[in-house]
Amino acid sequence: MTMPRVSRDLLLGSLPPVPPVSAGDVVRAQEASGMRPVYVVLDDDPTGTQSVAGLPVLTSWEVGDFAWAFETGAPAVYVMVNSRSLAPEDAERVNREAVAAALEAAEAGGADVAFVSRSDSTLRGHFPLEPNTIAECLRSATGARADGIVVVPAFGDAGRITVHGTHYAGDPREGYLPVGETEFARDATFGYAASNLAEWVEEKTGGAVPASDVLVLDIETLRTDLDGAVALLTSACDARPIVVDAVEEEDLRQLALALIRAERAGSRFIYRVGPPFVRARVGQAVHAPLTPEEIEASRAGREVAVGGLVVVGSHVDLTTRQLAELRARRRPLELEIDVAKAVNPSSRGPHLAELIDAAAAGLKKGDVAVRTSRTLVTGADADDSLAISRKVSAAVVETVKGVLARATPRFVVAKGGITSSDVASKGLGIRRATVVGPMLPGIVSLWSGQDGPAAGIPYIVFAGNVGTASSLADVVDKLAWREGQLAQPADELA
Structure with a gap:
């Protein structure tokens, strides 16, 4: 039985007004504190960069x-540990x-460094394993003990909000x-x-941390009583969840x-957060969506093919709808990685070779979309499902x-968290990059690779579970803009 959705007015209508705090207020408060930590963001997939701009990224x-990364002077650095795809x-x-190397x-x-464990805004990932691991590493290496694990999954740009301790997914x-009633919880x-x-x-935590032991910083206190919020935070000890x-x-x-x-x-504190937390924490203003001119500048003059490459690995329903809209609007050459063939050693090689030939030829005429089978293949248990996912991801790479x-795509879009990470580090050979900014308001980031064969190719990290049905096509439209006009689909140029 599907639960009825709660309207935004009903959910938020009785809350206190939003506090008038600017990004500059945060910067000034940090400078006045005399503390200037660099936030090392251990990102369990690369989609966490979608809320920030101008920061270094490591794969x-x-x-x-x-x-x-530290030599850039940036207030934060993102590290793509891609742990959500791992056992x-x-x-x-x-x-x-990553913690040991960062500390060294x-x-x-x-x-001076502080650590952020960036994960999914819909609560999927290795919790409490990852923040607990960071806490133990810090204690072992420096003797410093974490007083609190601050959990902030909210991601308003993507419709994830937390009110009265309950996390919600939706849109205005x-x-x-409630997020436990969505497809993400399954x-x-x-x-x-x-x-x-x-x-x-x-x-x-399997009951190791009872709900009654978790500190809750509610929105009324946060918005109306800053002293009270500070008192609650400072009351934590022994890595207590907040x-x-x-x-x-x-x-x-x-x-x-x-x-x-x-x-x-x-x-x-150690932080377990959704994408926008770091932007707010370092006092970075919300970056407007990139313009076609900014995208072109990121290519640094590199010659590229007529078409771009769109790689789709995510299986959530939203991605499937976005792919359908892309198909209808842009009509890319569409190629499928058949999961059954990709995980079978005897059929894998010939199948992928055929796809590569077709994709390289297709880029000379227009955009190419390479997608995995839309039917999700799962294993007998969680570990088996992860193993299948890794084999499919290896085929994508x-x-x-x-x-x-064979060809230099005009751009590369990777749809899905695991897909984005593996395409960046293994498929495109990106080791160090810079987040240029978002393609859409608050979501979907463009990276500029600083090394490897993909340097100068705009790389778009597109989470599987964000945007509307038209968002993927909107992004590809912007990427396809050439010399003041939108490039037409290949069949219209014939």
């Missing part, structure tokens, strides 16, 4: 990579590796559902039942002001590498 986490033991390993580089460069037009690997964040913490209400960007900035005061008082060896 590798050796000490030298962090040294490069728990591997997720723990990559988090440990920070010590050598004289930087159609209304909101994830084959990271499924859950609770929508109330305190209860979700209890569920995900879940936070947030609806608007100003709520996150108000939280940033409270955190600055709490940290100046001596509290130490092999296809992209093969295409790039």
